[in-house]
Each structure stands twice: as structure tokens, then as C-alpha cells.
Amino acid sequence: MAKLISNVSPHFSGKRTTQNIMLDVIIALMPAAVASVIIFGLRALLVIAVCVAACVASEWVFEKLCKRENTIFDLSAVVTGMLLAFNLPVSIPIWQAVIGSVAAIIVVKQLFGGIGQNFANPAITARIIMLVAFAGSMSNWTKPGGLNLSADVVSSATPLAAAAKGQTDAMPDYLTLFLGNHAGCLGETCAAAILLGCLYLLVRGVISWHTPVAFVATVALMSLICGKDVLYQVLSGGLLLGACFMATDYATTPSTKWSKIVFGVGCGLVTILIRFWGNLPEGVSYSILLMNILTPYISRLTRQKPLTGGVKV
Amino acid sequence: MKLHGIRVPHKKNTADCEPIRIPVPKTVTIPMSMHIGKPAKPVVRRGDLVKVGQLIGEPDGFVSSTIHASVSGKVAKVDEMISSMGMKVQCVTIEADGEQTLYEGIKAPKVDDFESLKTAVKESGIVGLGGAGFPTFVKLSVKDLEKVEAVVINAAECEPYITSDTRTMMDNGEYVFKGIDALRKYMKVSRFIIGIENNKKDAIARMQSLADKTKDVEVHVMPSIYPQGGEKVLVFNTMGRVIPKGGLPLDVGAVVINVTTLAFIGHYLEDGIPLVEKCITVDGSAVKEPKNVIAPIGTSIADLIEAAGGYKTEPRKILYGGPMMGIAVPSDGEPVLKNTNAIIAMDEKEAAPRKTTACIGCGACMNHCPFRLDPRSIAKAYQLDRGEDLEKLCVDLCMECGCCSYVCPANRPLVQTNKLAKVKLRAYLTKKKAEAEKEGK
Numbered sequence: 232m233a234k235l236i237s238n239v240s241p242h243f244s245g246k247r248t249t250q251n252i253m254l255d256v257i258i259a260l261m262p263a264a265v266a267s268v269i270i271f272g273l274r275a276l277l278v279i280a281v282c283v284a285a286c287v288a289s290e291w292v293f294e295k296l297c298k299r300e301n302t303i304f305d306l307s308a309v310v311t312g313m314l315l316a317f318n319l320p321v322s323i324p325i326w327q328a329v330i331g332s333v334a335a336i337i338v339v340k341q342l343f344g345g346i347g348q349n350f351a352n353p354a355i356t357a358r359i360i361m362l363v364a365f366a367g368s369m370s371n372w373t374k375p376g377g378l379n380l381s382a383d384v385v386s387s388a389t390p391l392a393a394a395a396k397g398q399t400d401a402m403p404d405y406l407t408l409f410l411g412n413h414a415g416c417l418g419e420t421c422a423a424a425i426l427l428g429c430l431y432l433l434v435r436g437v438i439s440w441h442t443p444v445a446f447v448a449t450v451a452l453m454s455l456i457c458g459k460d461v462l463y464q465v466l467s468g469g470l471l472l473g474a475c476f477m478a479t480d481y482a483t484t485p486s487t488k489w490s491k492i493v494f495g496v497g498c499g500l501v502t503i504l505i506r507f508w509g510n511l512p513e514g515v516s517y518s519i520l521l522m523n524i525l526t527p528y529i530s531r532l533t534r535q536k537p538l539t540g541g542v543k544v
Numbered sequence: 545m546k547l548h549g550i551r552v553p554h555k556k557n558t559a560d561c562e563p564i565r566i567p568v569p570k571t572v573t574i575p576m577s578m579h580i581g582k583p584a585k586p587v588v589r590r591g592d593l594v595k596v597g598q599l600i601g602e603p604d605g606f607v608s609s610t611i612h613a614s615v616s617g618k619v620a621k622v623d624e625m626i627s628s629m630g631m632k633v634q635c636v637t638i639e640a641d642g643e644q645t646l647y648e649g650i651k652a653p654k655v656d657d658f659e660s661l662k663t664a665v666k667e668s669g670i671v672g673l674g675g676a677g678f679p680t681f682v683k684l685s686v687k688d689l690e691k692v693e694a695v696v697i698n699a700a701e702c703e704p705y706i707t708s709d710t711r712t713m714m715d716n717g718e719y720v721f722k723g724i725d726a727l728r729k730y731m732k733v734s735r736f737i738i739g740i741e742n743n744k745k746d747a748i749a750r751m752q753s754l755a756d757k758t759k760d761v762e763v764h765v766m767p768s769i770y771p772q773g774g775e776k777v778l779v780f781n782t783m784g785r786v787i788p789k790g791g792l793p794l795d796v797g798a799v800v801i802n803v804t805t806l807a808f809i810g811h812y813l814e815d816g817i818p819l820v821e822k823c824i825t826v827d828g829s830a831v832k833e834p835k836n837v838i839a840p841i842g843t844s845i846a847d848l849i850e851a852a853g854g855y856k857t858e859p860r861k862i863l864y865g866g867p868m869m870g871i872a873v874p875s876d877g878e879p880v881l882k883n884t885n886a887i888i889a890m891d892e893k894e895a896a897p898r899k900t901t902a903c904i905g906c907g908a909c910m911n912h913c914p915f916r917l918d919p920r921s922i923a924k925a926y927q928l929d930r931g932e933d934l935e936k937l938c939v940d941l942c943m944e945c946g947c948c949s950y951v952c953p954a955n956r957p958l959v960q961t962n963k964l965a966k967v968k969l970r971a972y973l974t975k976k977k978a979e980a981e982k983e984g985k
Contacts, residue, residue, distance in 0.1 A: 236860050236895050237874055239960040241946030242867040242888075243552060243704065244898050247908070247953040305901065347904040347954075486907020537938035538547075538776075538915045540788035540796075544936055 249346070253306035255437045259428035260313050260476065266411055266421035270375045271321040275417050281325055283312030285332030293341045307346050311335050314354035317418025317472060318516070319361070322371050331361045347482045351523045355477055355516045362516075372414035387414040390467035391512040394460075408466035419472040429475035438479040441491035442498075446474035449499025457507055470502065473515040483523045490533040497522045497529075547777055547914045549769035550947045552868065554743050555704040555827070563711055563823045563836035566851040568642050572615050572842030574600065575627055576634040578882040579671040580678045581607030586636055592619045595647040597818050600636050603666070609679045609882075610669040613647075614820040614840035615640035628864065628873045635879075638842070652816040658689070661730040668812045669819040669882070674698055674709075674773065674802035675865050677883035680809070683801065684731070686794060693797035694735035695727055696782050697806055699751070700766065700773030702741055703866025705827045706886040711836050712804040712823065713740075713747040720803055721754050722810030724761060731799075736761040737782045738803070741768040770868060771945040775800050777914050789941055804885070819882055826852040828888035830859040845876040845887050861895035863888040868946045898955040909948035909958055915941045919948040919958040926965040931972025939965045 267275040290308040294301050302308075315335050319328060335357030343349040362369050374387040390413055393401035403413045411421025418425070432438045447465055454464040465471070478484060478498050485494055498518045505514025522529075537544070577583035584601030588594060594613040601611030617640040627633045653664035666681035686692055697720070701709040713720065724736050738755070740748050742765050755761040764782045766772050776787045778800060785796035793800045808819060820841055827834035832853030839848055845862060849855060863870035864884050880887070909919040918937060925933035939962055948958040 232876070233858060233860065235862055235872065235874060235876075236897065237872040238897060239957065239963065240867075240869050240871070240944065241949050241959065242861065242863060242870060242872065242890070242895070243946075243950060244955055245550070245951050245953075247951065248898070248955070249901055249904055249953045252904075252906070252953055302901070307904075345902060347902045481907070482905040486905065486910065534918070535910065535916045537789075537917050537941055538786055539938060539941065540786035540791065542789040542791075544789070544938055 249305045249307070252437055253310050255432065255435050256310050256476070257306060257313065259431045259437075260310070260317070260418070262424035262427045263317060263418040263421060263472070264313065266424035267317070267321075267417040270411055270420060271373070271417060275321050277325070278319060278321060278323060278328055278417060279313060279316040281328050282316035282319075282332045283309050285329045286312035286315070286336050289333045289336040290341065293337050294345075297341075299345065302346055305346060308336055311340070311353045314418075314476060315357050318354060318358040318416050318469065320369065320371055320373065320415075321417055322373050323365075323368055327361065327365050327368060330364075331357045334360050349482055350526070351520055352477050352480050352483045355473075355519050355523075358516055359520060374414060375412050375420075389413070389415045389512065390463070391506065394463065394467070395506075395512040402463070405462055405466065408463065415467075416469060416472075419469040422466050422471050425471045425475055429471075432475070432479070438475075439488065439491060441488050442478045442484065442495040443474040445492045445495025446478055446498045446502075447471070449496045450502055453499065453503040457503070459507070464506070468506070468513045469515040473519055474498070478519050478522070483526060485526050485530045485533065487530075487533060487535050490529045493529050493533060494522050494526065497525065547780055548912045548916070548947070549771060549777070549914055550912050550950055551768070552704050552770045552950065554768065556707050556710070556743065557705070557834050558825050558827055558836050559707045559710050559744070559746075561707070561711075561835045562715065563708075563838045564851070565838045566843070566847065568615060568640050568644055569840065569843045569847045571620065571637055571639050572840055573625070573844070573879040574611060574614065574636045574638070574842035575625070575879065575881065576601045576611060576636070577627065577631075578611070578677060578841070579609040580676065581605070581609070581682070583633055584608055584611045586622050586634055588613075588619050588622065588636060590619055590621055593617070594619060594638060595645045597647040597650045597820055607679060607682050609671055610667060610818070612669055612818040612820050613638060614842050616643050616645040617641040628871055628878050646817070650816050650818075652814060653812070655726070655730065655813060658730045661726060664813065665809060667818070668809070670805060670808055670812070671819075671882050672802055673804040673808065673822070673883055673885060675869065675883055675885060677881070680801070680805055683799065686731070686799065689732055691794055691797060692731060692733050692799055694737055694783060694799075695724075695731075695733050696779055696793070696798050696800045697724075697736060697738040697803050698773055698775070698778055698800055699738050699740045699744075699747070699803035700778060701744070702768070702770045702773040703868050703870075703886070705888055706825045706866050708823045708825050708836060708885045709803050710744050710747050712807050713744075713750055716807045716811070717750045717754050719807040719810035720751070721758070721761075722813065723806035723808075724758075724810075726809060726813055727806075728760070733799075734760050737764050738762070739764045739766055739772070739778050739782045741766055741772050743768045771914060771943070771947065774914065774943050774945055776943070789938060822880060822882070822884060824848065824880060824884055825886040826889075827886065828859075828863075829891040829894040830855050830857050830889040832856040839880055841882055842879045845873065845878050845880065848880065848887050849876060849889060855889065857891045859889040859895075860892045861890040863890070868950070869944060900956055901954040903954050903956055906953060908951040908953065912947045912951045914945065914947065915943070917942055917962075919962060922965050923956070923958065923961045926961055926968060929968070931969060931976075934965050934969040934972065939969055942966065
């Protein structure tokens with residue numbers, strides 16, 4: 232008889248692996264990806280493909296150079312690539328998308344130790360880097376359907392920019408907002424597709440409802456208090472994409488239900504501050520990044536108490 | 545409040561298999577340590593003739609146990625061996641004569657009060673058969689009987705595969721109630737709760753029909769969420785009370801006893817045959833015909849597997865107990881112990897350890913821990929050698945149920961880290977105490 236394996240219990244393990252969690256996220260992002268191609272044309276697909284390829288390649292190269300274990304098959308780089316693409320305008324020059332992807336994987340993720348070790352969301356941080364570095368092309372919004380691999384751009388204001396400037400005739404109606412047929416980042420416009428993906432993640436138990444609900448509810452409540460159009464605020468900008476897919480990232484957000492609620496409320500408040508009183512029309516990315524930084528403190532303050540039966544520790 | 549837990553595959557393949565008695569093995573190896581506490585002292589020597597039920601090891605100290613010959617035959621050797629726990633332990637090896645002659649001294653014990661019940665339980669050699677192996681008479685040695693509000697009978701059997709407790713309830717249900725009768729009479733307890741997971745419909749029906757004839761026995765059906773059979777979890781889910789950290793069930797008025805242990809006591813009071821054999825579930829992907837068997841204590845695992853049709857494929861891992869908390873043995877030459885309720889032999893596919901990858905911070909470990917511990921922070925504090933953090937994180941609460949490791953998508957060895965962290969915490973507390981004493985002087 233061959234030597235028996237002798238290790239510590241448990242001798243069973245669950246079905247969840249990092250890889251199949253990431254695969255679930257990719258599946259959940261699919262509706263939004265399809266919607267982006269329908270809304271913005273084939274160039275959307277090109278941007279997504281470039282970001283994914285650049286993210287995976289930079290992860291592979293960096294790990295090769297550092298003689299670290301190859302982790303591209305955990306699919307987390309694919310998720311980062313898709314999310315970054317979803318945060319870019321369709322007209323983004325390809326080389327800029329590549330630089331953003333490299334920044335996301337190498338600067339934000341790998342330099343901090345790779346998967347699980349980064350304190351900030353790679354896609355969001357890369358997007359902010361790009362907003363600063365390529366301010367022009369990052370705010371070059373195009374009309375839906377106006378682009379098919381060509382760079383023939385018809386500019387259009389995003390719903391939030393229109394609202395901020397008070398251009399009421401440029402503000403789309405609720406149905407357009409819900410279906411996403413308006414200017415904006417690739418993956419953020421179609422609320423229906425995002426909610427479908429979010430529902431999938433909830434059913435599969437990949438994320439819990441606490442963060443998205445707290446985030447969106449805070450934005451809705453604050454909009455109501457500030458006398459803004461609640462539904463318009465909820466459906467426009469990157470709110471749903473951020474709340475469902477980026478404020479629920481494991482490594483950069485807290486893990487217990489109360490801490491998730493605190494995180495979501497915090498994100499909502501910062502978003503509102505930026506949208507209503509800041510210089511920028513949109514604040515979801517900054518709010519999530521800011522709350523990412525506060526995550527360790529939130530975790531510490533909301534730590535669940537071990538079941539000691541009244542014994543003080 | 546609800547305690548966290550996990551859904552594990554039940555794999556109760558053998559629930560309907562009435563146990564068969566295996567042929568008398570050629571030899572049995574009986575370790576003197578099959579319980580928590582000090583090992584017993586062997587009282588036989590090489591060449592002695594022994595009969596079934598004859599004393600071969602006597603308790604050494606209070607928390608210890610008696611040990612009896614499980615076969616009739618000749619003592620081949622009494623020597624030290626290395627147990628599957630990695631400790632040296634005295635073992636008595638008996639060559640069986642195949643006759644299984646019962647020792648003449650065996651007679652039903654005379655029990656007329658609590659003291660004599662405790663003595664009888666002590667002499668029977670019974671230990672906690674749920675897996676822990678804590679000497680039962682020590683558990684019953686309650687100083688103040690007034691404090692016992694209820695006896696909680698652990699019939700949860702939450703580990704995958706294992707069905708030996710199920711068979712006890714199905715085949716020896718009346719003895720469970722004879723055990724209850726004895727405790728009622730001599731311990732003056734007036735509330736009995738049988739906790740069973742809801743995946744054992746037949747056993748629940750059997751227990752309920754017997755409980756209907758009494759006034760003080762409740763059958764408490766619980767959802768099949770592992771680890772329902774953990775002592776603290778069971779007491780919480782049946783009585784709604786949290787056993788304090790470092791305390792015993794008695795602190796909240798409960799005595800917890802495994803259903804098979806109780807049935808054995810019921811049996812013992814009738815015929816006086818000590819604990820010499822066990823019903824064991826033999827299952828796992830490498831076993832040809834999974835079944836329940838009754839085997840003398842000390843029978844080798846190989847003999848048990850033989851009785852279950854042998855190996856289907858080459859085993860890669862063999863366990864004492866279930867897959868969640870069972871102990872992997874080094875070879876199939878290891879003997880069946882008093883507290884062995886299952887032997888699980890796994891094939892290559894079932895046994896292959898999954899690869900460990902980086903923690904992704906999902907928090908599944910702490911969101912599934914019944915005691916709300918934070919294995920991630922414990923691992924960090926352990927690596928950084930922070931005793932005071934381990935104390936705050938209450939790693940000593942961990943019962944090593946394995947929920948955290950089971951749900952971890954990165955397959956981190958969290959139970960292992962918790963075990964090591966517990967050792968580190970103990971060392972830290974000892975040092976702290978010594979320092980405090982020094983300052984006190």
C-alpha cells in the first residue's frame with residue numbers, strides 16, 4: 232500500500248475556490264458587457280478585450296520577473312480588466328487603456344503583494360490614475376451607437392454632467408437610464424444588465440446584499456433630503472456598477488455584515504458630497520477608494536465578538 | 545441569535561445497514577490510552593490467558609479509565625507503540641483463540657444509588673463514544689446534583705458518513721431509554737433532551753415513539769447544519785444557553801452525553817459486559833461495500849475493511865472518525881479504539897489535498913465560525929507571535945470543527961493554525977501567570 236496522506240482535519244473541503252468565485256464574477260459581468268457592445272458598438276468589445284489581455288499579461292510578466300507563483304488562472308486579473316474597461320469611455324485610445332491596465336495590476340495589486348493583499352480596488356484606482364493622466368480622453372463622452380471601431384466621435388454629455396449643468400433637455404428619461412442608451416462609461420450605463428449580474432452574485436452567495444443596499448439606499452435618501460431627483464441619481468453615473476461590483480470586492484472591503492453596512496453608507500455619503508457639492512459631476516470611484524482606505528478601521532471597530540458566554544476577555 | 549455553521553454533504557450511505565458482527569480477528573492491539581486523561585496501567589503480562597471482559601488495564605488517577613480484554617486468548621505482548629497521535633503508549637496485544645469465552649467475573653452491577661451508579665460506570669470502562677473519549681464517570685461526577693437541570697443526549701451525528709449513532713437509536717433504542725431511566729432514578733434529573741439532526745427521519749420516529757411513553761424526554765429535531773453535535777452548539781440549540789468560555793455544560797445546568805454512550809450504560813446495567821466492542825461505520829470512496837460492523841476493540845483497521853469487502857481502489861487516506869474532525873492514521877494496521885465511531889478510507893480523488901492559495905479576504909471563515917472567531921486575524925497574530933492578541937481573539941474557544949477550513953476558497957489550513965495558536969496562547973498565559981506571581985512576591 233502506498234504511503235497514506237496524513238494531514239490535519241478537515242478532510243473535506245467546500246466547492247468554493249478563488250477561481251470559481253472569480254468565474255462567477257465574470258459571468259455576472261457578462262450582461263453588462265453585452266449591453267455595452269449593443270449600446271456603444273463593437274469598439275466596446277475591443278476596449279474590454281484589450282483591458283483583459285493587458286491585465287492578464289502584466290500579471291503574468293510581473294510574477295515571472297519576481298519569480299512569484301503564476302496566478303493568472305485564478306481569473307482575478309480578468310475581473311480587474313473587465314471592471315477597468317467598464318469604467319472607461321468607449322472612445323479611449325487603446326494605448327491609454329493598456330497603461331491603465333498595467334497600472335491596475337502592477338502598481339495597485341502586485342506591488343502590494345498580489346491577490347488579497349492590495350488595500351485599494353485595482354480597477355477603481357487605475358481609473359482615477361487615468362482620470363488624472365488622460366483627463367481629455369477620459370471625459371470624451373460619445374453618443375450611443377455613434378461609434379463602430381472608427382474614431383468618429385459625436386460628443387454627448389453624461390446624464391450626471393447634464394444634470395450638474397442644469398441642461399434639462401439633455402437629461403434622459405428614466406427608461407433610457409435604466410436601459411443604458413445614453414453617454415457614459417462602457418459598463419455603467421445599463422442599469423438593467425448590472426442588476427441582473429448583481430442578482431446572480433447574490434444567488435450564488437458570492438456577495439451579500441449589505442454593501443450594495445446600504446450604498447444605494449444612502450444615495451437615494453440623501454438625494455431625497457437634498458431635494459434632488461432620487462431615481463435619476465440612483466440610475467445614472469457609476470453608482471450601480473460601483474455598489475454591486477466594486478464596493479463588494481473581498482480584499483478591499485470589510486467582511487462582516489455590520490461593517491459592510493458602514494462601508495456602504497460611507498460610500499453613499501462621499502458620493503453625494505462629491506455629486507452635489509464637489510466640482511466633479513461623479514464621485515462613486517473616489518468614494519469607494521476613500522472607503523477602501525478606511526476598511527481596516529471599520530473592520531476593527533465592528534469586529535464581531537467571540538461567543539464567550541459573558542466571560543470578559 | 546443563531547450560531548453559524550455549514551452545510552456539508554451528508555453521505556449517510558450506511559444509515560439503513562444493520563451492523564454485522566465481524567469474524568473474531570486473529571489478534572487485537574489494545575492501547576492503554578483510548579480516552580482523555582492519564583493512560584491506564586496494564587495489569588496483565590505476556591503469556592497470561594484472558595477472557596472477554598477481563599480487566600487488562602486499570603485507571604491511573606481520577607481522569608483515566610478501565611480497559612478490558614475484547615477477545616479471549618493469550619497476551620502476546622505488552623509493549624510501547626507509537627499511537628496515531630504520535631505519542632508513545634503502552635499496548636496489550638492479545639492473540640485470540642476464537643472462542644470468545646466470557647470472563648466468569650461478569651455479572652450485572654448492583655446499583656442502588658448515585659454513588660454505586662458512578663462506580664458501575666467507572667468499572668464498565670465507558671468513555672464518550674461521540675469521539676472525544678472523555679471518561680463518562682468523570683462527567684457524571686457532579687458534586688451538586690441540584691445544578692443539573694437537564695441531560696442533553698447528543699444524537700446529532702453531524703459528521704458526514706457516520707451512522708453508528710443512528711444505528712444505536714434504531715437497533716438499541718430501548719437501551720437509550722434504560723440509560724435515561726437510570727439517570728432519572730439516581731441523578732434525580734427530570735428533563736432529558738435528545739438532539740437529533742433532521743436528516744435521520746427513522747431514528748427521530750423511533751426516539752419519538754419511545755419518548756411518548758415518558759413525560760420528561762423531549763426529542764429536539766435540529767436542522768442539519770454542521771457542527772450541530774458540538775457540545776456547546778448542541779446545548780445552545782436545545783436549551784438556548786451559551787456555555788461560558790473555559791466552562792462546562794454544567795455551568796448552564798446541562799450534562800451532555802452521547803446517545804451510544806447512554807445506550808451502553810443501559811446495556812451494562814443489565815448484563816455487566818464492559819466496553820469491549822463497538823459499532824463502527826466503515827465507509828469512504830475506497831471501500832468496496834460500505835457498512836456498519838460490530839468489532840472488538842483493538843481490531844485492526846485492515847480487518848474491518850476486509851469485513852466491508854476490502855478496498856475498491858488503493859486508499860490514500862484513512863480516518864478515525866468523520867471527514868470534518870477525524871484523524872488521519874499512518875497505516876491500516878492501527879487498531880479500533882473505544883471512541884472510534886467510523887473508519888473512512890478515501891481514494892486518491894477524495895483524499896487529494898486541494899492547493900492552498902493566497903487569502904483573498906472574503907471573510908467566509910469568520911462568517912461561518914459557530915463561535916464567531918476570526919481565523920484570519922488569529923493566523924496573523926500567530927505568525928506575529930502576539931500572545932495578547934490571541935487571548936483577545938479567544939482562540940482557546942475553537943473546537944476545531946473545521947467550518948473555517950471547509951469554506952475557505954483559498955484552502956488555507958485554518959484549523960491547523962488555530963491548533964498551533966492555541967499552544968502558543970497556552971505558553972503565553974503560563975508565562976504571564978509566572979511573571980505576575982513573581983511580581984506578587
